[in-house]
Amino acid sequence: MLGIIGGSGIYSVSKPAVRKSVSTPYGKVQVExxxxxxxxxxxxxxxxxxxxxxxxxxxxxxxxxxxxxxxxVDAVFATYAVGIISCxxxxxxxxxxxxxxxxxxxxxxxxxxxxxxxxxxxxxxxxKLSDYVYRIGxxxxxxxxxxxxxxxxxxxxxxxxxxxxxxxxLGANLVSMTAAYEVILANELELPFIGLALGxxxxxGIKKANPSMEEVFESVKKAKEKINIILEELxxxx
Numbered sequence: 465m466l467g468i469i470g471g472s473g474i475y476s477v478s479k480p481a482v483r484k485s486v487s488t489p490y491g492k493v494q495v496e497x498x499x500x501x502x503x504x505x506x507x508x509x510x511x512x513x514x515x516x517x518x519x520x521x522x523x524x525x526x527x528x529x530x531x532x533x534x535x536x537v538d539a540v541f542a543t544y545a546v547g548i549i550s551c552x553x554x555x556x557x558x559x560x561x562x563x564x565x566x567x568x569x570x571x572x573x574x575x576x577x578x579x580x581x582x583x584x585x586x587x588x589x590x591x592k593l594s595d596y597v598y599r600i601g602x603x604x605x606x607x608x609x610x611x612x613x614x615x616x617x618x619x620x621x622x623x624x625x626x627x628x629x630x631x632x633x634l635g636a637n638l639v640s641m642t643a644a645y646e647v648i649l650a651n652e653l654e655l656p657f658i659g660l661a662l663g664x665x666x667x668x669g670i671k672k673a674n675p676s677m678e679e680v681f682e683s684v685k686k687a688k689e690k691i692n693i694i695l696e697e698l699x700x701x702x
Contacts, residue, residue, distance in 0.1 A: 465505060465506060465507065465536060465537050465538055465699075465702065466504075466506040466507070466537060466538070466539055466540075466541060466695075466698060466699045466702040467506065467507045467508075467509070467532035467535075467537030467539065467540040467541070467655070468498075468506050468507065468508045468509070468540070468541050468542075468695060469509050469511050469528065469529075469532075469540060469541070469542040469543070469646060470508060470509070470510050470511060470543055471511050471512070471542065471543040471544050471545055471642065472511075472512065472516065472544075472545040472664075472680055472681070472684060474510075474543050474684065474688065474691065476496075476508070476510070477498055477506070477508055477692055477695055478498040478499065478500055478501075478692070478696075479498070479499075481497050481498060481499045481505070482496065482497035483495075483496050483497075484497075486531040486534055486535060488526075488527045488530040488531050488534060489530070490524060490526040490527035490530060491524050491527040492527070493509060493524070493527045493528055493530075493531035494509075494510075495507050495508065495509055495531055495532070495535060496508045496509075497535075500695075500696040500699055501696070502696055502699075502700055504696065504699035504700045505699065506537075506695070506699045507532055507535050507537055509528050509531065509532060511523055511528065511542075511642060511646075519619065519620040520618070520619035520620055520641035520642050521618050521619050521620060521641075523642065523645070525570055525642075525645040525646055525649055526570060526572065526649060528646070529646055529649040529650055529653060529655070530572075530649075530653070532655070533653045533655060537655065538655075538656070538702055539590065539593055539655060539656040539657070539658065539702050540646070540650050540655050540656070540657050540658070541593075541597075541657075541658045541659075541660065541695065541698060542643075542646050542647075542657070542658070542659050542660070543659075543660050543661075543662065543691060544560070544614070544640050544642060544643050544659060544660070544661045544662065545640075545661075545662055545664040545680050545683070545684055546558070546612075546614060546638040546639060546640045546643070546661040546662065546663060546664065547622070547623070547628075547638065547639040547640070547663075547664070547665050547666065547667035547668075547670075548637075548638060548663045548665070548666050548667060548670065549615075549628060549631065549632050549636060549637050549638060549639060549667050549670060550632060550637045550670075551611065551637040552609060552612075552637065552638070552663045553663060554663055554664070554665070554666070554683065555662070555663060555664075555683050555686060555687060556607075556609055556662070556663040557601070557606070557607065557608045557609065557660060557661070557662055557687060557690065557691070558608075558609045558610070558611070558612040558638065558660070558661040558662070558663060559589070559594045559597060559598060559608060559609065559610050559611075559612060559658070559659070559660060559661075560588075560589050560594075560612040560613075560614055560638075560643065560647075560658075560659030560660070560661055561589060561594075561610065561611050561612055561613060562588060562589070562612075562613045562614075563588055563613070563614050563615070563616065563643060563644045563647060563648075564613065564614070564615040564616075564631070564634050564635060564636045565615070565616045565643075565644035565648070567616075567617075567618070568616045568618075568644040568645060568648070569648075570644075570645045570648055570649055571648070571649070571652060572649065572652050572653070573652065581652075583648070583651050583652050584651075585648070585651060588647045588648075588651060588657065589647065589657055589658060589659050590656035590657055590658060592656070593656055593657075593658045593698075593702070594610075594658055596698060596701055596702075597658060597660065597694060597698060598610065600693075600694050600697045600698060601694065603697070604693050604694070604697070606690045606693065606694065608660075608694075611637070612637065612638050612659070612661050613635055613636045613637050613638065614636060614638045614639065614640050614643040614644070614659070614661065615631045615634065615636035615638070615639050615640070616639075616640050616641065616642065616643050616644035616645070617639060617640075617641055618641065619641030619642075620641065622667075622668055622674075623639060623667060623668055624668060624669075625668050625669030626669075627668075628667045628668055628669050628670065629669065631667075638661055638663070639667050640661070643659060643661075647659060658698075660691065660694070662683060662684060662687050662691075663683070664679060664680040664683035664684060665679045665680055665683070
């Protein structure tokens, strides 16, 4: 079964069939079991909560990912609203390929008492499942681009022009306040992970206009129907 983490503007996907609170070692998480019109089911977690009440640096990433594992998902699909640094245009849907995240270090392995744990991150995002999403896009006439390399900052502020220049030199073409946390934790729990980024704004210094949350939410609103189509098809295949 598919697990879904909805990012900015994605606070629901389909009418929930079941809502429940899942207890984890890291806190309780509200999860929704959703049922698509096809009959396929998935578990859904809203990253920022209803109404976007939780800022990126306060999200309980450990609990969210652990809860999805606990309810029995086989893979996780996450959406991100991202700033564009290069390669892409506004409102592009972009499959994440890799992350740059030297300053973001979430982990379940705070002790090596039960053995040394160094998670292999050579393929942070599942190529097999990302290929499914790309093919679904082709089938449904939804343009999905590849090759997203996402740098994650702490937030909740946007980045400075100098920071974006430095991030670009490190090889990232997108910037996010959330992406690295979940993909690292999912890999630690051996959950195949898919990241679908939506280019909601140009990062600071890339264009003359400054990024704004109004711009972000407007982009998500336009893309939500496409994302829902992709999720329903993917839920059938996972």
